[in-house]
Amino acid sequence: MGEPTPKTAGLIGGGLIGRGWMILFAVAGWNVRVFDANLDGEAPARASVRGNLAIMQEEGLIASAAEVEARIRFVPTLEAAVEGVDWVQESVFEDVEVKRQVYDAASALTEPEVVIGSSGGGIPPDDFTATASHRERCLIVHPFNPPHLVPVVELVRATWTSDQAIERAKAVMVELGRKPVVVNRAIMGFVLNRLQGVVIDEAIALVGDGIISPEDLDACMSHGLGRRWTFMGPFETMEMNSVGGFKEYATRYGPLYRQMMQVERPWTEATLDKIEAWRRAEYPEIDDITARRLWRDRTLIKLGKAIGATS
Amino acid sequence: MGEPTPKTAGLIGGGLIGRGWMILFAVAGWNVRVFDANLDGEAPARASVRGNLAIMQEEGLIASAAEVEARIRFVPTLEAAVEGVDWVQESVFEDVEVKRQVYDAASALTEPEVVIGSSGGGIPPDDFTATASHRERCLIVHPFNPPHLVPVVELVRATWTSDQAIERAKAVMVELGRKPVVVNRAIMGFVLNRLQGVVIDEAIALVGDGIISPEDLDACMSHGLGRRWTFMGPFETMEMNSVGGFKEYATRYGPLYRQMMQVERPWTEATLDKIEAWRRAEYPEIDDITARRLWRDRTLIKLGKAIGATS
Numbered sequence: 001m002g003e004p005t006p007k008t009a010g011l012i013g014g015g016l017i018g019r020g021w022m023i024l025f026a027v028a029g030w031n032v033r034v035f036d037a038n039l040d041g042e043a044p045a046r047a048s049v050r051g052n053l054a055i056m057q058e059e060g061l062i063a064s065a066a067e068v069e070a071r072i073r074f075v076p077t078l079e080a081a082v083e084g085v086d087w088v089q090e091s092v093f094e095d096v097e098v099k100r101q102v103y104d105a106a107s108a109l110t111e112p113e114v115v116i117g118s119s120g121g122g123i124p125p126d127d128f129t130a131t132a133s134h135r136e137r138c139l140i141v142h143p144f145n146p147p148h149l150v151p152v153v154e155l156v157r158a159t160w161t162s163d164q165a166i167e168r169a170k171a172v173m174v175e176l177g178r179k180p181v182v183v184n185r186a187i188m189g190f191v192l193n194r195l196q197g198v199v200i201d202e203a204i205a206l207v208g209d210g211i212i213s214p215e216d217l218d219a220c221m222s223h224g225l226g227r228r229w230t231f232m233g234p235f236e237t238m239e240m241n242s243v244g245g246f247k248e249y250a251t252r253y254g255p256l257y258r259q260m261m262q263v264e265r266p267w268t269e270a271t272l273d274k275i276e277a278w279r280r281a282e283y284p285e286i287d288d289i290t291a292r293r294l295w296r297d298r299t300l301i302k303l304g305k306a307i308g309a310t311s
Numbered sequence: 312m313g314e315p316t317p318k319t320a321g322l323i324g325g326g327l328i329g330r331g332w333m334i335l336f337a338v339a340g341w342n343v344r345v346f347d348a349n350l351d352g353e354a355p356a357r358a359s360v361r362g363n364l365a366i367m368q369e370e371g372l373i374a375s376a377a378e379v380e381a382r383i384r385f386v387p388t389l390e391a392a393v394e395g396v397d398w399v400q401e402s403v404f405e406d407v408e409v410k411r412q413v414y415d416a417a418s419a420l421t422e423p424e425v426v427i428g429s430s431g432g433g434i435p436p437d438d439f440t441a442t443a444s445h446r447e448r449c450l451i452v453h454p455f456n457p458p459h460l461v462p463v464v465e466l467v468r469a470t471w472t473s474d475q476a477i478e479r480a481k482a483v484m485v486e487l488g489r490k491p492v493v494v495n496r497a498i499m500g501f502v503l504n505r506l507q508g509v510v511i512d513e514a515i516a517l518v519g520d521g522i523i524s525p526e527d528l529d530a531c532m533s534h535g536l537g538r539r540w541t542f543m544g545p546f547e548t549m550e551m552n553s554v555g556g557f558k559e560y561a562t563r564y565g566p567l568y569r570q571m572m573q574v575e576r577p578w579t580e581a582t583l584d585k586i587e588a589w590r591r592a593e594y595p596e597i598d599d600i601t602a603r604r605l606w607r608d609r610t611l612i613k614l615g616k617a618i619g620a621t622s
Contacts, residue, residue, distance in 0.1 A: 150539065179535075181527035183523055191517055192536060193571070194571050195531060196548075203506065203544075203545045203546065204561075204582055208578075214585060218543070218545065219490055219544060221540045226542070229532045229533065229536065250515075257500075259499055260504070261509070268519060274518060274519075275525040298370065299617070301372060302618075305370075306617040
């Protein structure tokens with residue numbers, strides 16, 4: 001019977017993001033084949049991966065960095081990287097023509113059910129997956145930097161991406177210890193960079209207007225908002241500060257928040273209800289929020305200790 | 312010689328925020344006198360403070376919850392709370408008239424150099440401190456929820472707040488283990504709630520537009536952006552993802568981020584230079600960023616462990 005046969009990932013591109021995928025797949029026990037168009041790219045990529053694996057071993061996340069690294073093999077052609085693999089991940093630079101060529105070639109060389117994920121953060125997937133064979137298994141699988149340490153991964157649908165492909169991608173990402181989220185349309189910036197973008201934009205405006213120094217602005221996040229947001233999203237955070245759940249908070253403080261904004265985008269009743277429904281599915285009784293607050297407080301204490309030990 | 316005489320804080324208001332201040336001052340070894348207009352407020356306030364102190368003792372943050380709690384005394388009048396104290400903290404509800412009365416009374420009963428801080432998050436301090444005696448020691452000292460566990464505190468200047476008062480407030484907040492930041496003008500929402508507001512607004516819009524589910528939106532923060540923002544602000548995060556520092560990143564990705572925004576507010580060269588100057592004061596050489604990235608990676612590992620142990 002023995003061990004199950006390890007699966008194989010074919011990675012196209014050995015830059016910063018590609019290296020993150022090497023680590024993630026190899027740590028999960030997959031064999032990894034890498035093709036980088038720059039054939040001199042192996043040495044710097046290996047050095048960087050080795051450095052990251054050493055830290056992970058030191059911190060007790062993996063038993064043997066050497067054993068993990070041994071699963072990563074560089075190959076001289078795209079064909080050798082993707083033939084017969086269980087997953088293809090494209091991490092080339094943001095050029096629609098190059099991406100299209102990778103998708104056309106990789107889709108011709110793999111079984112129809114193999115997901116071909118793109119690490120791209122900008123170009124809509126429709127623009128480079130239209131001519132791929134069995135294009136319904138194509139989607140964006142966008143990690144966040146550094147990919148091996150930030151859990152979230154955005155799964156962004158092309159117009160033709162099938163639900164089956166989304167489910168397969170979710171399963172593989174969970175196997176890799178990732179937290180997949182589904183983005184239904186490839187709007188500019190997807191979700192992560194839009195949320196990051198509004199913060200950066202407001203932050204720059206506040207410094208520009210002389211309201212606060214750059215240093216203190218950053219501290220507002222790292223010693224304030226970020227402490228909570230590292231384990232609760234904005235909606236759950238609102239609920240924690242409410243007396244009656246998310247919608248009660250949104251209704252009570254909505255007008256105040258809207259006055260701070262420079263554009264008026266209505267917070268519709270339907271949208272608030274959708275969010276409230278999710279919260280109540282998680283915590284049916286408002287009283288459950290009180291118990292959840294104790295969890296919040298303990299987590300804040302543990303985070304404070306973890307950060308205090310390193311900063 | 313013996314112990315130094317403990318200092319005394321006079322707290323006005325025993326609600327959620329007032330309780331946070333009771334904990335913070337008492338844990339730091341101060342004697343605490345509390346006046347709450349609701350004279351039946353002592354029992355629920357004590358029960359809540361006791362619950363929080365018990366968790367802190369369990370987690371090893373304090374040696375004896377009972378000893379800390381013994382420093383907190385409820386008194387029947389505002390006068391008894393503030394007479395002869397070293398710090399006054401007002402945490403009453405957001406009513407400009409009530410706040411003005413507290414400021415007028417407390418300022419008449421305390422030495423001119425005693426800071427009178429307001430926990431208020433909304434009303435500009437000019438509106439209720441104008442008639443206080445020695446109004447140059449009046450300012451907003453705005454904690455974030457839960458106050459005893461989130462380190463940041465916004466010090467918001469009134470028009471007449473002196474630099475000396477800001478420096479005294481900073482020193483006391485640092486003594487309490489807080490991270491004070493200075494907000495130079497009381498704009499709506501100050502800084503923390505403005506940053507929170509843009510995220511909430513974008514998050515509600517993304518759910519409303521059907522781009523993402525409420526659950527996945529929250530996960531984008533709690534498993535993505537928040538993991539970094541809990542120990543690095545937005546500016547340092549940008550720098551970490553740059554090849555040449557903050558300004559290189561802002562200049563390279565600025566146009567992309569601006570396309571996501573709905574309003575055009577210019578990112579001026581002068582503002583970018585101000586932020587870049589702070590980053591280079593912290594880390595003069597761009598090569599220093601590489602070393603800082605290793606610190607980032609180790610911190611992310613420790614946070615992941617701390618969160619994994621509780622979620």
